[in-house]
Every structure is written in structure tokens, then in C-alpha cells.
Amino acid sequence: MKVTAAVATGRGKPLAVKELDLEEPGPGEVQVRMVATGICHTDALVRDEVYPTPMPVVLGHEGAGVVEKVGPGVTTVEPGDHVLLSFSTCGTCASCANGHPSYCTQFFGLNFSGRRADGTTAFSDHGQPIGSHFFGQSSFSSVSNVVECSVVKVPPTAPLELLGPLGCSVPTGAGAVLNVLDPEAGSSFVVFGTGAVGMSALLAARVANCSPIIAVDIVDSRLELAKELGATHVINSRGENVVERIKEITNGGVDYAVDATGNREVFRSMVDSLGSRGHAALVGLAAPGTEAAIDIGLTILTGAKISMVIEGDMVPHTFIPRLISLYQDGQFPFDRLIKSYPFAEINTAFEDSKSGATLKPVVVF
Incomplete structure (x- = not known):
């Protein structure tokens, strides 16, 4: 045909x-x-x-x-x-x-x-x-x-x-939160990058009842939308020290974090912002060969965990209907x-x- x-x-x-x-x-x-x-x-x-x-x-x-x-x-x-x-x-x-x-x-x-x-x-x-x-x-x-x-x-x-x-894109962000990080209600959360994947992670953090929910970006209009969608705090990384601000908001370091950018410097900031036994997920795609440095001498003291996540680690036939149900209920x-x-x-x-x-x-x- x-x-x-x-x-x-x-x-x-x-x-x-x-x-x-x-x-x-x-x-x-x-x-x-x-x-x-x-x-x-x-x-x-x-x-x-x-x-x-x-x-x-x-x-x-x-x-x-x-x-x-x-x-x-x-x-x-x-x-x-x-x-x-x-x-x-x-x-x-x-x-x-x-x-x-x-x-x-x-x-x-x-x-x-x-x-x-x-x-x-x-x-x-x-x-x-x-x-x-x-x-x-x-x-x-x-x-x-x-x-x-x-x-x-x-x-x-x-x-x-x-x-x-x-x-793909929506469950990549949402699945990183709900399937991989699996945050407890009341735990702190930050997303770096508020494109479609990052915003989906933010929506999932709201479903999981995280608090505070922090959004980091360089575009003010996206940060304004992030606030409308559930962010309690927003940070424009062009004008603030991101790590210091996150630690101030979370009283020492964030519990859960998502990097939706795939940028090596943002990845470093995400890791540095983690609190004790924090868990971070990288979902942003970078070109093959991209490398990022982290301070393993200090990070090891936090007991932090870093997960690399593709497609939100989802089983499509069960996770996609869950997201549709959440959407139809007005939660997503x-x-x-x-x-x-x-x-x-x-x-x-x-x-x-x-x-x-x-x-x-x-x-x-």
C-alpha cells in the first residue's frame, strides 16, 4: 500500500x-x-x-x-x-x-x-x-x-x-522516579533539566508525594511551568550556585535526584548535591564517549547510589497503562x-x- x-x-x-x-x-x-x-x-x-x-x-x-x-x-x-x-x-x-x-x-x-x-x-x-x-x-x-x-x-x-x-520520553522520566528511585513520601527530590523527560520526572515525584521538589534549569519560562506542575522550589543555574542552594533547601543534601540533560557538568552537580545515602539517576542521553568526573574520595562517604536508566526501566505493558490511569485521574x-x-x-x-x-x-x- x-x-x-x-x-x-x-x-x-x-x-x-x-x-x-x-x-x-x-x-x-x-x-x-x-x-x-x-x-x-x-x-x-x-x-x-x-x-x-x-x-x-x-x-x-x-x-x-x-x-x-x-x-x-x-x-x-x-x-x-x-x-x-x-x-x-x-x-x-x-x-x-x-x-x-x-x-x-x-x-x-x-x-x-x-x-x-x-x-x-x-x-x-x-x-x-x-x-x-x-x-x-x-x-x-x-x-x-x-x-x-x-x-x-x-x-x-x-x-x-x-x-x-x-x-518513550514521558516514562523515561517518570519511570526513573517510580521504578528506579522509588522515593518515600516526604523525601526530597531534585530534577536537573525541565524538558519533557525532566518534567515527567517532576510529575512522578509529585505522584510519589516527595517534598520538597526542586527543579533546576536555565530557562525561566520552564521553571515557571515547573512550579505550576508541582515544584516547591526552582533554581536557575545561571544565577545561583546549584549545589549550595540544594543543600540549603534540603538541610544538607537531597535524597533523590534525576539528571535529564546528559551534560557532564550537570551530572557532577547532581552527584555533589546528594545527601547521605542519596540516590541519583541519569536519564539524559549523551553522545557515546562522553565522560564525567566525580569526586569519589568524598562521594564514597555519603553512601550514594548512581543509576543509569534507559526507558524508565519499565515493562511497557504494565507501566504505560498505569500512567494513563494516573492521567485520567488528574494526577499526571x-x-x-x-x-x-x-x-x-x-x-x-x-x-x-x-x-x-x-x-x-x-x-x-
């Missing part, structure tokens, strides 16, 4: 919106007609060749839509089901079997190769193969063939035009982060995300 897709063709180039051919869904694949899809920082990193996904390729990994067809062997969904799309895993390695699929031993190959396991692609352009199956889904297409394990069935009442970010207003764009304006959405004009772009088909 003919589909409309945005194709990444090379470093620094805008995505090319064009008509492609899409195969019938193969074994274990679900054909999904997209309603909307989020744009994530990871998409930009791959477009700009920070991560080595072969081009040309259809990116996108926060899709939401309706099942059109199912391929042979698919048992979990059927045509007409409303679904949200997340990442792909092998399902059989030790990490997958023990409830930590985001650390699947085949994660990189399954999600970044732009190919099926047999090397084929689902898209073509006048016979030329175009990469597919990015994060098992390649949701920057009006219709896509998605691996079954990436598909999460959602209630028909849930708003598909908003749900896409629950596939992630929709406050979203700005919608027509699919034809996908490159504008990327630029607005890069400039910070938009926290979380979602393109609507």
Missing part, C-alpha cells in the same frame, strides 16, 4: 516527506494506522548520525494509532484496537525474563538497526529499500508495520492524539507538556524542540 512518511536521509538534512510503498505485515507484525506520534530527542540524535542507524530510514518511536491488520502469529491485538507503541525487545534474554526489558541484550540491534532481524525493510521507494522498524515501529509514517512486542493495547477512551509520548497532567503540529510540519516541530520553544512536540496525521 502507499503511505506518507518522513524519511531521514543524512546528517543535518530536514526529513523528506514523501510517498512510500509499505509491505503487508509479516509474521509477528501489526499494521497500525497512526493517529499521532511524539518527536523525541533520540530521533534527532539518529537523524544527525550521533547513533549509527543506516539511512535512508523512517524514524519515530512514540506512535499511537489503530490496528488495521495483523500478520501471522499475532495474538495480542486485532483490527480496530487502539494501541500505543513502545520499544522492541527479544523477550527471552535474562533482562527481559526478569522484568527489565529496556536492558535487553539485543536492544540496540532491535531498535536502531532500521531493519528486521533478517535484514529486510517494510518500506521502499520505487524499489529502493527504506529503513523501517526503528524501535520496532518507525512511526513517522501514516501507516507502519510494527513488531507485536512494541504494541500496547490502550482503552478506546484514551486520547490517541496525546498518548504518543507515553511510549503530562498533556501540559505537549504542543501538536500537523504531520506536514514535522521539521518545524523538530526545530521548535531543539530551540526549546516546545517541550514535547506531537505530530498529528
Whole structure:
């Protein structure tokens, strides 16, 4: 069938919106007609060749839509089901079997190769193969063939035009808090970076009843939104000594912290701000080879713990419905982060995300 897709063709180039051919869904694949899809920082990193996904390729990994067809062997969904799309895993390695699929031993190959396991692609352009199956889904297409394990069935009442970010960026922040840090009610919390991932961590800290909740950024408008979403204190790191201010607010050091920036200096500040037996989580992506120094001579005295977290260490089929339920109950207003764009304006959405004009772009088909 003919589909409309945005194709990444090379470093620094805008995505090319064009008509492609899409195969019938193969074994274990679900054909999904997209309603909307989020744009994530990871998409930009791959477009700009920070991560080595072969081009040309259809990116996108926060899709939401309706099942059109199912391929042979698919048992979990059927045509007409409303679904949200997340990442792909092998399902059989030790990490997958023990409830930590985001650390699947085949994660990189399954999600970044732009190919099926047999090397084929689902898209073509006048016979030329175009990469597919990015994060098992390649949701920057009006219709896509998605691996079954990436598909999460959602209630028909849930708003598909908003749900896409629950596939990656939102649970990356929220899961780091609720699944990894697991803070006690009344414990102190700080998030460094108030983009979509950091704000999601802040919302999760509010769900966990943390207090105080501190947000750190360099953009005052984001800090104002952080206060509206539950931050009790905000710090603009351009004008204040962040570590000293956090220790002042928390009476000696923070209990739990998230770095959503991937910046080596911010990471150091996060570690230095921890109190006794504090626990910090790094969720911000940095380019491979990025190194950060910390004072191990002093940090060891705190008993601090540092976790590296991918995809919020979530099991998508259980954690995503939890977030939807929290949203519908009014406890997790992630929709406050979203700005919608027509699919034809996908490159504008990327630029607005890069400039910070938009926290979380979602393109609507």
C-alpha cells in the first residue's frame, strides 16, 4: 500500500516527506494506522548520525494509532484496537525474563538497526529499500508495520492524539522516579533539566508525594511551568550556585535526584548535591564517549547510589497503562507538556524542540 512518511536521509538534512510503498505485515507484525506520534530527542540524535542507524530510514518511536491488520502469529491485538507503541525487545534474554526489558541484550540491534532481524525493510521507494522498524515501529509514517512486542493495547477512551509520548520520553522520566528511585513520601527530590523527560520526572515525584521538589534549569519560562506542575522550589543555574542552594533547601543534601540533560557538568552537580545515602539517576542521553568526573574520595562517604536508566526501566505493558490511569485521574497532567503540529510540519516541530520553544512536540496525521 502507499503511505506518507518522513524519511531521514543524512546528517543535518530536514526529513523528506514523501510517498512510500509499505509491505503487508509479516509474521509477528501489526499494521497500525497512526493517529499521532511524539518527536523525541533520540530521533534527532539518529537523524544527525550521533547513533549509527543506516539511512535512508523512517524514524519515530512514540506512535499511537489503530490496528488495521495483523500478520501471522499475532495474538495480542486485532483490527480496530487502539494501541500505543513502545520499544522492541527479544523477550527471552535474562533482562527481559526478569522484568527489565529496556536492558535487553539485543536492544540496540532491535531498535536502531532500521531493519528486521533478517535484514529486510517494510518500506521502499520505487524499489529502493527504506529503513523501517526503528524501535520496532518507525512511526513517522501514516501507516507502519510494527513488531507485536512494541504494541500496547490502550482503552478506546484514551486520547490517541496525546498518548504518543507515553511510549518513550514521558516514562523515561517518570519511570526513573517510580521504578528506579522509588522515593518515600516526604523525601526530597531534585530534577536537573525541565524538558519533557525532566518534567515527567517532576510529575512522578509529585505522584510519589516527595517534598520538597526542586527543579533546576536555565530557562525561566520552564521553571515557571515547573512550579505550576508541582515544584516547591526552582533554581536557575545561571544565577545561583546549584549545589549550595540544594543543600540549603534540603538541610544538607537531597535524597533523590534525576539528571535529564546528559551534560557532564550537570551530572557532577547532581552527584555533589546528594545527601547521605542519596540516590541519583541519569536519564539524559549523551553522545557515546562522553565522560564525567566525580569526586569519589568524598562521594564514597555519603553512601550514594548512581543509576543509569534507559526507558524508565519499565515493562511497557504494565507501566504505560498505569500512567494513563494516573492521567485520567488528574494526577499526571503530562498533556501540559505537549504542543501538536500537523504531520506536514514535522521539521518545524523538530526545530521548535531543539530551540526549546516546545517541550514535547506531537505530530498529528
